[in-house]
Amino acid sequence: MNFLKDEVKGLFKVYVTRKIPREGLDLLEGYAEVKVWEGELPPPRDVLLEEVQAVDGLLCLLTDRIDKDIFTAAKNLKVVSNYAVGFDNIDLAEASRRGIVVTNTPDVLTETTADLAFSLMMAAGRNIVTADRYVRDGLWRTWDPLLLLGRDINGATLGLIGMGRIGQAMACRAAGFDMRILYFNEFPVDEVEKKFRAQKVTLEKLLQKSDFVSIHVPLTPSTSKLIGARELGLMKKEAILINTARGPIVDEPALIKALQNGVIAGAGLDVFQEEPIGKDHPLCRMDNVVVVPHIGSASFRTRTKMAVMAASGIVQTLSGNRPENIVNPEVFTD
Ligand code: DGY
Numbered sequence: 336m337n338f339l340k341d342e343v344k345g346l347f348k349v350y351v352t353r354k355i356p357r358e359g360l361d362l363l364e365g366y367a368e369v370k371v372w373e374g375e376l377p378p379p380r381d382v383l384l385e386e387v388q389a390v391d392g393l394l395c396l397l398t399d400r401i402d403k404d405i406f407t408a409a410k411n412l413k414v415v416s417n418y419a420v421g422f423d424n425i426d427l428a429e430a431s432r433r434g435i436v437v438t439n440t441p442d443v444l445t446e447t448t449a450d451l452a453f454s455l456m457m458a459a460g461r462n463i464v465t466a467d468r469y470v471r472d473g474l475w476r477t478w479d480p481l482l483l484l485g486r487d488i489n490g491a492t493l494g495l496i497g498m499g500r501i502g503q504a505m506a507c508r509a510a511g512f513d514m515r516i517l518y519f520n521e522f523p524v525d526e527v528e529k530k531f532r533a534q535k536v537t538l539e540k541l542l543q544k545s546d547f548v549s550i551h552v553p554l555t556p557s558t559s560k561l562i563g564a565r566e567l568g569l570m571k572k573e574a575i576l577i578n579t580a581r582g583p584i585v586d587e588p589a590l591i592k593a594l595q596n597g598v599i600a601g602a603g604l605d606v607f608q609e610e611p612i613g614k615d616h617p618l619c620r621m622d623n624v625v626v627v628p629h630i631g632s633a634s635f636r637t638r639t640k641m642a643v644m645a646a647s648g649i650v651q652t653l654s655g656n657r658p659e660n661i662v663n664p665e666v667f668t669d
Contacts, residue, residue: 347653348411349392352378352399355418359394359642366650367392384408392649394418398610401425406433414658416648418641419632420444421581422662423554431663438648438660442500443640444632449504451631452579455603456493456547458625459575461485465622486546486573486600488512494545496538496561497552497580498524505549506531517541542569547577554581562586567593575601579631582607591617594624605631 347367351360354371363369370386372378377398378386387393387409395401397419406412406429414436417425422439430437458464462485469475469483493509495502498520506516506527516533518524519541527533538561542548548570552558562576563586570576576599578585587608593599601623607616610629618624632641644660651658657667 347391348389349394349649349653350386350390351394352383353396353418355394355645356639356642358639359646362643362646362650363392363394366653387412392416392653394645394649395424397421397424399424401430403429406430406435414438414649414652416645418645421553423581427663431665434666436648436652436658436661436666437663438645438652438658439662440641440644440648441660443644444637445500445504447634447637448501448579448631449508450634451605451627452501452505452549452551452577452603453508455577455579455605455625455627456549456575457488459577459601459603459623460488460491460547464625486575488514488547490514491546492517492544494518494541494548495533496541496548496550498527498533498535499551501579502549502551503527505551506533517545538566539569542566543571545574546571547575549577550580550584552580552584554583558584560584560586562590564589564593567598570599572597573600575599575603577603579605582610587618594618594621601625605629 349363349367349369351369351371354373360369360371377396383399384405387405389411390409391411391413393409393412393415395415395417397417401415401424403426412435415425415430416438418440420439420441422437425437427437462483466483489512492515495505495516495518498518502518503524509516510531516531517536518533519538520535523535561584567589590602594602603625604618605627606629612618618626632638648658648660
């Protein structure tokens with residue numbers, strides 16, 4: 336891509352809502368005047384509303400709600416680049432209506448997120464967190480044939496809800512563990528069927544037959560509360576639910592009840608209905624649940640790639656090019 340670097344430098348203003356890896360900021364600083372919110376927590380709403388007023392580009396996080404009020408305040412805004420693959424924090428229709436480009440960071444985090452989903456499955460299946468606590472608490476007295484028995488990953492059936500990039504990366508890992516793979520998706524994905532003998536089934540069948548169910552769909556109005564009391568009730572009593580996608584895809588109160596009442600055996604959760612959750616959250620009090628703080632993409636390499644990709648979305652747009660990872664391409668067709 337041929338950027339007009341010298342011509343544009345200094346002309347544009349970009350606001351970045353949190354410290355991100357240096358590589359992304361370096362790229363932005365080559366093209367624009369960049370201001371970064373240095374706080375540990377997201378910028379308060381009033382700060383964000385003020386900071387966006389004069390900017391051409393906004394690099395934001397999934398913790399920033401980018402809605403109509405933000406777009407109204409941001410008179411010069413041309414591009415919003417989300418430092419995430421999911422963009423449910425952005426009012427996309429409103430952005431498109433105003434001709435504002437929205438970009439995200441797909442692909443670069445696929446494998447890293449699948450690594451975490453698989454880790455959660457293994458940790459929840461084999462009681463890793465409980466076992467670690469058991470040793471640290473000084474409770475380990477002898478080798479015991481009945482101590483901390485878990486569920487085999489190898490040979491088990493994995494149900495993948497969503498067979499996009501991350502779902503496929505999970506299928507690849509599961510095949511290595513000799514798992515049977517069922518998936519629920521809008522359309523069949525021939526490649527995973529051929530390569531990993533994955534079988535496309537209805538959501539009901541997937542829930543009934545799987546030992547582990549892992550969610551890999553974006554949060555949209557049609558996936559919100561996709562897994563509720565009825566769906567949890569269809570799962571095996573021994574089954575474990577993994578969610579590294581978005582919290583609101585699962586009806587959380589229904590999940591808590593299902594875990595408390597033994598409707599399902601456990602869960603491995605990276606995402607929650609409201610984030611962050613505190614130590615007194617009911618999910619934190621259950622031994623059959625592994626909780627981690629939304630770290631699906633959190634590896635050094637991936638977070639750096641995300642920073643460069645998110646910055647590129649802004650640079651490409653402000654340079655007059657169609658960005659590679661645009662999520663509302665309709666803004667270019669008018
Ligand atoms: C995403 O990208 O949507 C993840 O939730 C954070 O990396």
